[in-house]
Amino acid sequence: MTLQQSHNAEALKSVGIQQLRVGMYIHAVDVHWWKHPYLRSRFLIDDESIITSLRAAGVREVCIDLTRGAGLVEPETLVADPPEPVTPQARSHSSTSLSRGEELERAKNIRTRATQVVRGLMSDARLGKLQSTREIETIANDMVESVTRDSSALVSLTSLKGKDEYTFAHSVSVATLMIAIGKQLGLEAGQLRIAGSAGLLHDVGKAMIPASVLNKPGTLTISEYIEVQQHPRRGYEFLSRAGFDCRPTLDAVLHHHERLDGSGYPDGLAGGALTQIVRMASIADVYDALTSNRVYHQALAPTATLGMIRRNTGTHYDAKIVDALIRVVGIYPVGSLVKLSSGRLAVVIEQNSLDSSRPVVKAFFSIKSGLHVPPEKIHLAKSPEKIVTYEDPFDWKLEPSRYWQP
Numbered sequence: 001m002t003l004q005q006s007h008n009a010e011a012l013k014s015v016g017i018q019q020l021r022v023g024m025y026i027h028a029v030d031v032h033w034w035k036h037p038y039l040r041s042r043f044l045i046d047d048e049s050i051i052t053s054l055r056a057a058g059v060r061e062v063c064i065d066l067t068r069g070a071g072l073v074e075p076e077t078l079v080a081d082p083p084e085p086v087t088p089q090a091r092s093h094s095s096t097s098l099s100r101g102e103e104l105e106r107a108k109n110i111r112t113r114a115t116q117v118v119r120g121l122m123s124d125a126r127l128g129k130l131q132s133t134r135e136i137e138t139i140a141n142d143m144v145e146s147v148t149r150d151s152s153a154l155v156s157l158t159s160l161k162g163k164d165e166y167t168f169a170h171s172v173s174v175a176t177l178m179i180a181i182g183k184q185l186g187l188e189a190g191q192l193r194i195a196g197s198a199g200l201l202h203d204v205g206k207a208m209i210p211a212s213v214l215n216k217p218g219t220l221t222i223s224e225y226i227e228v229q230q231h232p233r234r235g236y237e238f239l240s241r242a243g244f245d246c247r248p249t250l251d252a253v254l255h256h257h258e259r260l261d262g263s264g265y266p267d268g269l270a271g272g273a274l275t276q277i278v279r280m281a282s283i284a285d286v287y288d289a290l291t292s293n294r295v296y297h298q299a300l301a302p303t304a305t306l307g308m309i310r311r312n313t314g315t316h317y318d319a320k321i322v323d324a325l326i327r328v329v330g331i332y333p334v335g336s337l338v339k340l341s342s343g344r345l346a347v348v349i350e351q352n353s354l355d356s357s358r359p360v361v362k363a364f365f366s367i368k369s370g371l372h373v374p375p376e377k378i379h380l381a382k383s384p385e386k387i388v389t390y391e392d393p394f395d396w397k398l399e400p401s402r403y404w405q406p
């Protein structure tokens with residue numbers, strides 16, 4: 001592949017991955033977008049970790065744009081040995097070391113408690129009272145600590161769409177994704193706690209919308225549609241009246257359905273008027289909503305959802321935060337159904353943070369025979385087997401979650 005094809009050759013220069021430096025602007029890379037962790041092929045390298053990730057994703061050559069970023073530095077100033085890629089273990093278990101199984105057990109417990117807290121909050125909100133936000137802050141802090149110890153455990157549980165009432169489970173998932181996205185963006189612990197609280201509270205205004213409208217299977221009438229769209233403002237007003245005064249959280253509650261191009265609601269904000277926490281909330285919200293089964297829509301496959309979000313990057317969603325979401329869930333998120341090169345169907349059971357195109361999967365179905373086969377756990381990073389494509393479980397009438405129980 002010629003990276004400089006059809007562009008001004010003077011402005012563009014092909015460089016090896018070992019020559020890549022912070023400050024350079026990438027114009028193209030030599031692998032397909034989903035094989036590297038960044039959604040766009042054109043972006044500024046503003047952090048050393050980007051180079052590490054590209055290297056880990058198997059990128060060998062990139063094309064840089066000299067008009068938008070730095071060129072090659074003089075040979076004597078080059079760093080002799082680039083830093084080793086961070087291993088998943090080193091990245092994940094930065095503080096107290098727990099085994100993966102222990103962290104998953106803790107994460108399950110945190111998720112159960114967070115769901116109960118949201119349930120209590122929503123029933124209080126229905127009665128127009130807010131006793132305390134202390135419980136929200138405490139559980140948000142536990143979630144931040146879990147994600148900080150091992151970013152994958154709590155996130156992987158968001159893939160398991162259980163029997164909890166949708167709004168409760170959704171709020172906990174949005175909080176988890178916002179914390180994990182915030183961690184990717186380098187936010188400090190205090191900001192991560194705010195992101196978590198914002199996720200838990202973002203749909204509190206739904207407590208004030210009749211369930212018959214929220215859960216209506218068919219098409220909403222115009223007046224019902226307008227009523228549903230009241231939930232951000234109803235939530236904001238409820239929290240403000242109760243004396244809740246964390247501005248970023250209130251901002252996320254009021255504006256999580258706004259879009260960059262001004263097409264969202266309730267205020268039709270656009271561009272710079274959408275703060276970072278609002279951009280994080282809108283992406284976490286839409287990702288979890290679309291990957292969940294609702295009375296009025298079938299869940300979309302996670303990889304298809306990421307593709308949809310990616311197509312609306314720049315118009316609806318912030319590119320940097322979409323990149324962070326992909327780094328959080330991987331291109332084949334846990335719970336995804338995938339087709340393997342051996343002709344088997346498998347469910348993704350664990351992410352591979354060094355190469356998200358090669359996660360750990362469990363193969364359980366033979367396409368050729370149309371029959372279930374004995375489940376086999378495969379580390380794709382250590383196997384000749386590859387993912388050919390993702391599949392929609394609905395098309396196969398299969399329930400991949402049966403083969404993935406954390």
Ligand SMILES: [Fe+2]
Nearest residue numbers: 202203256257
């Ligand atoms: Fe909402």
Ligand SMILES: [Fe+2]
Nearest residue numbers: 170202203285
């Ligand atoms: Fe939501």
